[in-house]
Structure formats: C-alpha cells, structure tokens
Amino acid sequence: MIKNILRTPSFLWTAAVLLVLLLVPFFAGRFYVYILAVVFVTGLLAMSLNLLVGHGGAYQFHHCVFYGVGAYTAGLILAKTSLPAWVGLCAGPLAAALTGLVIGAFCVRLNKLYFGMLQISLGSLIWIVALRWYDLTNGDDGIHGIPMPELLSGSVNAYYFLLIVVSACLALMYLILKSPFGATLRAVRDNPQRCEAVGIDVRRHQLLAIVIGTFFAGVAGVLFVVLEGSVFPDMLFWVLSLEIFIMCLLGGWFTFFGPMLGAAIMVALRTFVGSYTDYWTLILGVVLILLIFFLPEGIMGVNFRSWQRRRERRRSADAVR
Amino acid sequence: METSHTLAALTSQLLVGLSRAMILFIVSSGLSFILGVLRVPNVAHGSLYMIGAFAAHTIATAFDGSVAAFWLAMFCAPLIVAVISLVAERLLFCHLYEREHLMLLLFTFALMLILGDLTKMTWGADYRSIVAPPFLQGSIPVLGTAFPRYNLFLLLVGPLVAVGLWLLSSKTKFGKIARAAAVDREMVGAIGINVSWVFAFAFVLGCLLAGLGGALVSPTISITLGMDHSIIIEAFLIVTIGGLGNIWGAMVGSLIFGITQSVGVMVLPQFAIVFPYLAVVIILTLKPTGLLKSVW
Numbered sequence: 001m002i003k004n005i006l007r008t009p010s011f012l013w014t015a016a017v018l019l020v021l022l023l024v025p026f027f028a029g030r031f032y033v034y035i036l037a038v039v040f041v042t043g044l045l046a047m048s049l050n051l052l053v054g055h056g057g058a059y060q061f062h063h064c065v066f067y068g069v070g071a072y073t074a075g076l077i078l079a080k081t082s083l084p085a086w087v088g089l090c091a092g093p094l095a096a097a098l099t100g101l102v103i104g105a106f107c108v109r110l111n112k113l114y115f116g117m118l119q120i121s122l123g124s125l126i127w128i129v130a131l132r133w134y135d136l137t138n139g140d141d142g143i144h145g146i147p148m149p150e151l152l153s154g155s156v157n158a159y160y161f162l163l164i165v166v167s168a169c170l171a172l173m174y175l176i177l178k179s180p181f182g183a184t185l186r187a188v189r190d191n192p193q194r195c196e197a198v199g200i201d202v203r204r205h206q207l208l209a210i211v212i213g214t215f216f217a218g219v220a221g222v223l224f225v226v227l228e229g230s231v232f233p234d235m236l237f238w239v240l241s242l243e244i245f246i247m248c249l250l251g252g253w254f255t256f257f258g259p260m261l262g263a264a265i266m267v268a269l270r271t272f273v274g275s276y277t278d279y280w281t282l283i284l285g286v287v288l289i290l291l292i293f294f295l296p297e298g299i300m301g302v303n304f305r306s307w308q309r310r311r312e313r314r315r316s317a318d319a320v321r
Numbered sequence: 322m323e324t325s326h327t328l329a330a331l332t333s334q335l336l337v338g339l340s341r342a343m344i345l346f347i348v349s350s351g352l353s354f355i356l357g358v359l360r361v362p363n364v365a366h367g368s369l370y371m372i373g374a375f376a377a378h379t380i381a382t383a384f385d386g387s388v389a390a391f392w393l394a395m396f397c398a399p400l401i402v403a404v405i406s407l408v409a410e411r412l413l414f415c416h417l418y419e420r421e422h423l424m425l426l427l428f429t430f431a432l433m434l435i436l437g438d439l440t441k442m443t444w445g446a447d448y449r450s451i452v453a454p455p456f457l458q459g460s461i462p463v464l465g466t467a468f469p470r471y472n473l474f475l476l477l478v479g480p481l482v483a484v485g486l487w488l489l490s491s492k493t494k495f496g497k498i499a500r501a502a503a504v505d506r507e508m509v510g511a512i513g514i515n516v517s518w519v520f521a522f523a524f525v526l527g528c529l530l531a532g533l534g535g536a537l538v539s540p541t542i543s544i545t546l547g548m549d550h551s552i553i554i555e556a557f558l559i560v561t562i563g564g565l566g567n568i569w570g571a572m573v574g575s576l577i578f579g580i581t582q583s584v585g586v587m588v589l590p591q592f593a594i595v596f597p598y599l600a601v602v603i604i605l606t607l608k609p610t611g612l613l614k615s616v617w
Contacts, residue, residue: 109609110610124554128598132591279438286435
C-alpha cells in the first residue's frame, strides 16, 4: 500500500515542493524566508480549520481562540517561568486541545448556527480575559521579546523548525483524514441523521474532531511564538477567525492543500498590497465577494474538479480501448 | 450616611447600566430580527452602527449644532444606513439566499471589511463627538444621585423601539409574512408573495436599527473607527443568550449585559468588562439555547 502511495503523482509533487522549500534559504533573501514562514503558520491554522469545517461540517466560528491559547500558553511559560523551553512548546498545543475539549463539549450539544454562536461567546470570554488581565498578559500590549532556545532563534533556524513541524502536522492530518475516522467524519458532515441511525455516535466524533483540530491550531500558535517571539490579544479576536475562513474559501473547502494556498495568497496580499495602500481590507472585501459569487469552491476546488473530470475521461477512453 | 452614599452610587451605576442596555438593545434587536427572518448572523451590523454614528455627527455639526440639526441627525442617520444596506442587499446579497449559511456569513463579513474602509476614507481616523441639545444636557436628581438627562431620554427610546418592533412583527401583516417566510420560504412564495422583497425589507429594517443605535449613542461616546468591532461581539452575545431571533430575548440579554457591567464597575473596576461575558457563559452553560424561546 505504501508503495502505491509513493508512486502517485500527488505524492511526487509534494516531495518536489518540499525539496524546493528546503532549499529556499540558500537562494532567497531573509525577507522572503520570513514571509514563507508566516505562510506556514497561517496555512497550518487554516488547514486545522478546514479539518473541522470542510471535512467535519462543524460550525467552528471562533477557531483562532485555540491558536491564541496555544500561543499564550507557550509564550507565558517561556517568558515568565524558568521551565525548559520544550515544556512551553509542548504545553501550547495541549492547552489548546484541552480548551477545545471543554468548549467543544458544550458546543456539540447544539447544532449549526447555535453551535457557532455559543463558540463565539465562550471564545470571547477567553479573549476578554487575555485583554484585561494586565498582570499576567500585559493586556493590549501583549508580550514581546519572548526568549527562544539557541536552536530555534534566527530566521533560518526558525524557518527549518517550522518547515519540519508543519510538514509533520500535515502528514498526520492527511493520515487522519484517510483513516476510517476521517471517512466517518465526512459521513457525519454529509448526513448526521443517517449516521446516527447506523449507530455512529455523532457527537463523540465531532468532539474528537474538534480536539484534533484545536490541537493543530495550538501547534500553529506555538509556531507563531517561535517565529515572532511575541503574543498579543488580537490573536484571539474573532475577526481573525473570519479571516481564516476566507483563507479556506480562497483555497477551496474540500481539498487538502487548498487552505494552505489560500493562506499564501492572503499573506501575500497583506504584505504586498498592504505596503501600497492603507485600504487593503477594502480590496480583501471585494476579493471575498468576487469569490463568493464566482468561485465558491475556491481555486483548488475548481482545479480539482477539472482534473478529476479529465482523469475520468481518460479512464473511460482506456476502457473503450 | 455611608450606606446612603453607597446606595446612591449603586443607583447611579444601575441607571447608567440601564441606559447602556437600551443602546445595546436597539442594535442587537436589529441583529436578532435579521437572524430571525433571514437566518444570517449579520457581521456587518457593527459597521452600520459605526456609520450611523459618523453620519449623525456630520449632520448634527453641519448646522452649527442647532437643536433642529440634532433631531435631523437622529432621523436621517438611520435612513442613510438603511439606504446603504438596501443597495448592498438588492445589488449583491439577494442573489445568495439559496446558498449555504456559511457563505451568507462570509458575505456579511466582506461587507464589514468594505464598509469599515469606506468609513475610514470618508471620515478619517479622528475622534469626534456631538453635543446633545440643551434640554437633554445636564442632569436631574434621581433617588439622591444626579442622573444625566440624555440617559433618561435613552431609557424612554429603548422601550418605545421594543414595543414598536413587537407590534410590527406580531400584529402586522408584514410581520406575519416575514415570520412565515423564515419558516418555509417556498410555501410563502407559492401563495404569491415576493419573498425576496420580504427578506430585503427585514434586512433593511434590522440595519436601520443598527444605524439608529449608532446615532443615539453618538452624544455619549467619542465616535471613532473600531467602535464596530466591540459592539458586534456584544450584540452577538446578547442575541445568543436571549434566544436567536427573539425581540424580547434581545431586551433581556441587553439588560443582563448592561447591568452586570455597571455593577462590575463597583466591584472590580479593572475587570468590569469581564462580568457580562462571565454572565453569558454561565447562562449558556445552563441553557445553551438562550433564556427565551428562539424562533427556530
């Protein structure tokens, strides 16, 4: 089975892209290395949301809270305690997954929009605490200059660390989505009633998906701390949650790498358009409306469709022959 | 002496909380109305509130701050917001009703991004403020404390809006059609009613309330960019604890929000803003679908 996977074109493409990314620091300037690293973090965050929304069908309206919780946990442990750095880096995703478990346990009792509204409420409580607890979190200012271990400091070191962790997370996510659990999750998304009828515990599957998704969001949060050395309350603010939605929409909901592509486009827009004009959110809004009207399945979604159609045509041609 | 002093402080805080609750109610009832009929959480609601406040400022200061200009501002600012929302609805939003809710939500988010930047272009990033007309300035004694007259005015307007909205949605033909369209839009369409226009009217009415809230709040705060972000999250929470789409639920939620915050100021000033959120979480853990009956 593994041999088969290794031979598929999508695997070869992935390996080629990975190789190029490994070599980037040798020929690209520091600025571009940094931008790529930002794309990795944002992309992982978007893909963790897609795991829940695109594949799990959950109305995860306030996903960035878990990203923020992961980042704040790691940042606080690194900046305010004398524990070894790896404790902080590991505690971030765990704290995010634990928060996901608690919030998710309340949310899965409800469906659709109520799920989302409840999550916005519970998430906002965490945001407001982070914003107001000056003694712990420095409130509005956030925490800056978080000390990093030698191995992870410097933009190139951070880049490689991020590349390794993000690749590992994506591989893990891919395996999860290919597993029977992933298949069940999509079944729950498409028809919860029928799943309930054949004996699948819908809520438990959704809750498990939330824990997994929030864990990866926490990883993204920790990686943000590694890259930027700072945390601030805007990481928990609901506007960011909606921005992650845009990334997923941009890249394509039901595709695997779509959200990563969406994140890359978003980061590029913010960096390059944002340096020309103060009104880049206006442009983002217009792009979003155009997407909703003309490309509701995202860039990858459309590609994926036409690619699938072509493959089917080829297959039927083979059959005739 | 000491107890009467605390009592006076408590009363004054309570009254301030109540008048704050009225603003929150006017905004969140609009949000709730849209949620009830269109089933869309209108993320752009906060931006429309902000535009209402900026528009009120422009109109009120255009005529050297005369009393008539103030009332004109209170009347016209919501209308300007209504026109903006009508254009957005007829031009773009109405083509999306068949889509998934997530797409509708993202559309309103796009609207929020665009309106936010357009506000920045039109009015700039300065802080602005309006002065209320003379007979609404100053304060009157209430139970041993001085209570601002403008807040008293808000305490009158809030219930008026509530009753008006309740009459509209439960006693008029339009309200009945709107509620029916929310439950089964195909059936309503089948008996010959133009559902698209019903939705348009409901959306515009909700947005008008956002603009009214912005206009009414403008004399009490400094008008600035960013006021959209804070109000929308509060309005979302209020609508959720009240029961989605329930007008009286929005009232109950606003009162809880306003009062817990004003009492919180007395207990722990630094964390005052946390108290309403805490109340929301407690309510939602006990009753996840909100205090009053949701319309759906």
